[in-house]
Amino acid sequence: MTGPRQVLLQRRGPDAVVALVDGAPEHLQEADLSRFVARLEAAGAGPRWVWDDTTRWYPALLAAGLRVRRCLDLRLVHRLLRRSPLVDQGLLTGPETAAWDELVPRSATSAAAGSAGGGAEGLFDLHVHVAALDAAAEHAAQQAALAASLQRGRLQLLVAAESAAALVAAEMTHAGLPWRADVHEALLAAELGPRPPAGEPPAVLAALLARAREALGAPSLNPDSPADLLRALRRVGLEPPDTRSGTLSQLDHPAVAPLLEHRRLSRLHAANGWRWLREWVHDGRYRPDHLPGGVVSGRWAAQGGGALSVPAVLRPAVAADEGWRLVVADVAQLEPRVLAAVSGDVDLARAAAGGDLYQGVVDSGAVATRSDAKLAVLGAMYGATAGSGGRMVEHLARRYPRAVEHLELAAAAGECGEVVSTWLGRGSPRPGGAWTQQAPDVPVSEADLRERRSWGRFTRNFVVQGSAAEWAASWIALLREELWRIGGAGRVEQRPHLVLFLHDEVLVHTPAALAEEVADAVRGAAERAGRLLYGEFPIAFPLDVHVGSSWADAADDADAGAPA
DNA sequence: ATGATCTGCGCC
């Protein structure tokens, strides 16, 4: 019993939907949509749902208890293809191209946090606008552009991974990240003292501020104002170039300690304090918007409460439900491994084979210590040119010429204003600076030269960061399939499901009995992702996998910060 | 008042 292979959904006004079922139109009411989707999803492998934008279709289906197996997200694919150097842009452009360029995802959080009565976003939302976009025509143009590409295999992988990522993102917002408000409050109390009355600073902050003011003889000092703080420091004979923590910590003065502690705790209070908890955590879940492809490199972005920078000190509050576990997995040294693969550097791949790439670089004789290896590899990927990082890069280049040359070429292309591409064909944006317009014989100003170099560092990093992002997207796409297979029955949130994705790390919330199976699935998906993208190239993606009750149980600072 | 930009810092 097999169903249709592909169903394209198109809105036609406020309540009407047209479904092209393998090309044959069926007319539906919006209210009948979930039944329609459920019926076709149950037939065989389920169709590929083709729609303008996952954020405009999938949340309602999830709310109705459904889950779809695969989709094609025309908005995300449009953005990919529009920028890819592997695509003939002429095949892609049409009368609605600009409208597709401007289509933005629908936000769950800004709608929810908006004013009473639905908020401006709801009224402003472009149902009309989106209904006017011709999804079938866009789909046809995209398929034609893909078919004509000399690298269509890679682009099709990228399109599939990006669309699957859109499903994962919607499911993560739907299920929410499990968050224990009581644990969070206890952590806040331990750091900041009891919750202060509204509008007042926590007692610990007030005391630290008083100590800093006293030590500087500046009774009205506002430590949040860099200018004010610099003035106060100058009055006691200190001349730091800026007021960053690292700079202040070099100073020898009794005000420094309370200032730094105040800075750390006031940030915790402002970014993730009681107000954050009240705004973002409801019924034990934190539900930010996840935005696949939200960063030009293809990394995800997130909106609402700073989901991608949950401070380490609060991670104990991210805790599994009773009878459930969190499976936390991160890839060891993802970006240098991806660099080895995309540059075809078998020596760097060999250095990675032992599990610790940095140690492998040391064992190859390129550098003396693990921390030198880290400096060298990160320096090469970020574009360090001077100091210890730059010197280490020279050592790296002698031992791993292919990997380093790959980066140098990306940087050189960027400095010339050219587009670079990830492994699967995501293109970098074009630079906008004045330097791109200059005739070759015009002398280059110092400022323009700095800008060129800066753009070169961006394109250098783009090929690694972006290729790593598409590996990671493939990883979670494959993992999503595995988790569904493991789960047995029930809705997405009743089975093992992804709750957070952080560039090279995933959190899966799972019934305790399935946790070990989930851990295996996470490893298996990483292995399959490596083969899917890099074939037989001998690079592995080893994971640190922890099963625990909270995110903090997985804490592993083996690689945190610069080793001494 | 409102919005853009800067500084600083959390995360990768």
Place this chain on the structure above:
DNA sequence: AAAGGGCGCAGATCAT
């Protein structure tokens, strides 16, 4: 002696 890539967010400051 550090330095370098990507984000989001808060608060201060500047511009309108």
